[in-house]
Amino acid sequence: MKRKIITLLLLCGSILLTLQAESLYAQNELNRISIAERSDGKGYVVRNHLSSMVDSVKIEQPSPDRIQMLLFAQELDTLNFRYPPQTGTFNHFDLFPVDNGMGVEISLSAGNYFKTRTYPDQNGRDLLLAMERVSSTEIEQIAANSTEIDFTDYIADIHGFAEDEEIDNSFLRIRDNQEFNVIVLDAGHGGKDPGTENRSMRLQEKDIALAVTLKVGEYIKEHIPDVEVVYTRTDDTFVPLSERGLTATRNKGDLFVSIHVNAAPNSPSAHGTETFFLGLARSKSALEVMKRENSVVDLENGPGSLELSEEELLVYELTNTGNLAISERIASMVEDQFKNRAQRRSRGVKQAGLEALWHASTPAVLIELGFLSNPSEARFLNSDYGQTIMASAIFRAIRDFKLEYDRSIRGNGERQASNE
Ligand SMILES: [Zn+2]
Numbered sequence: 001m002k003r004k005i006i007t008l009l010l011l012c013g014s015i016l017l018t019l020q021a022e023s024l025y026a027q028n029e030l031n032r033i034s035i036a037e038r039s040d041g042k043g044y045v046v047r048n049h050l051s052s053m054v055d056s057v058k059i060e061q062p063s064p065d066r067i068q069m070l071l072f073a074q075e076l077d078t079l080n081f082r083y084p085p086q087t088g089t090f091n092h093f094d095l096f097p098v099d100n101g102m103g104v105e106i107s108l109s110a111g112n113y114f115k116t117r118t119y120p121d122q123n124g125r126d127l128l129l130a131m132e133r134v135s136s137t138e139i140e141q142i143a144a145n146s147t148e149i150d151f152t153d154y155i156a157d158i159h160g161f162a163e164d165e166e167i168d169n170s171f172l173r174i175r176d177n178q179e180f181n182v183i184v185l186d187a188g189h190g191g192k193d194p195g196t197e198n199r200s201m202r203l204q205e206k207d208i209a210l211a212v213t214l215k216v217g218e219y220i221k222e223h224i225p226d227v228e229v230v231y232t233r234t235d236d237t238f239v240p241l242s243e244r245g246l247t248a249t250r251n252k253g254d255l256f257v258s259i260h261v262n263a264a265p266n267s268p269s270a271h272g273t274e275t276f277f278l279g280l281a282r283s284k285s286a287l288e289v290m291k292r293e294n295s296v297v298d299l300e301n302g303p304g305s306l307e308l309s310e311e312e313l314l315v316y317e318l319t320n321t322g323n324l325a326i327s328e329r330i331a332s333m334v335e336d337q338f339k340n341r342a343q344r345r346s347r348g349v350k351q352a353g354l355e356a357l358w359h360a361s362t363p364a365v366l367i368e369l370g371f372l373s374n375p376s377e378a379r380f381l382n383s384d385y386g387q388t389i390m391a392s393a394i395f396r397a398i399r400d401f402k403l404e405y406d407r408s409i410r411g412n413g414e415r416q417a418s419n420e
Helices: 002-025 136-144 205-223 241-250 284-294 297-301 310-319 321-341 375-382 384-419
Strands: 028-037 043-050 056-063 066-072 090-098 101-108 114-120 127-133 182-187 228-231 255-262 273-278 346-352 364-371
Touching (some): 056 114, 056 136, 066 127, 114 136, 182 205, 182 241, 205 228, 205 364, 205 375, 241 255, 255 384, 273 321, 321 364, 364 384, 375 384
Parallel strands (some): 182 228, 182 255, 255 364, 273 346
Antiparallel strands (some): 028 043, 043 127, 066 101, 090 101, 114 127
């Protein structure tokens, strides 16, 4: 009798263990790859359909006709994998199972050259490969700078590497961005670049932007101490636009907030706040802002140096829509604060292709505090009182967004836990 019970218990135990193992290991499935032609005709977006996002990805283009991807995820399952149909451009797809991941090799037919980038999709599961046509010269260069992936290097049975051996660090980390803890504050312009000016009042955009930015940072540090604040500048120095966005990426920023002041020299009555998030310029005024706020690059490389092309923005839109949605949400919370708490005139939330935002691979907004060309608004923005009001409005928007975000993350975690 006793033995029977023990046997039964052992049996139950092993069933439980098996179930446990199943739920641990059948974590991610790559079930197909699909190809969509870009609407601007300049290339393709290849979608890796996954049941959850991979941990990291490596991409190489060792020769003009080959794109290699290495997707890493615990026990990536490809049992039900369906290959995409062959087309003129795509010769064939090959899968190479590796430990905790999958190698994918795309062979292209002759004369089709692309530069590539990978992005996580907004749905949080699929991995996208954006492909844009390039010339044969460009692809030669890409191939020359690329190292062929030998997929067998990633199979322990063949090479017998130790389990905790560091493989290499050239992977793009995809999944370590679960928290909202690092905020990058970017005071527009600085140093030799004054931004917009009100000459008769001797006011420069760079000074007001810096004062408000530093105040926002102080409020965050004081009231949300678990959030780290990173500044692109804390004094009157010139920082190139590309450097500002990279600061966000390098510090694993969760939000990039760029603070500016507007101007409309030909209509001194214009006033109010605007908040932009990155996207295709859809209106003429958004285009004007793009030109003005992007013009700082001219100081570095001479006139006409910057053309953030429509297609670059399109790829960004196609692939970064998750960030876009967050950016748009924060932008609207900022404008709400300006309008309802700070009693400013809100000119609304807008989309624009701003280079300062483009370089930040995080959610990003650009705030125009008001018009320096409007004397009464200029006085307000130059006063400590006005700067305090504007900075606290921005702070409250960030704080409220963080609360909302943390709640949604916790919600997901609880749902996941209850599924197990
Ligand atoms: Zn500016």
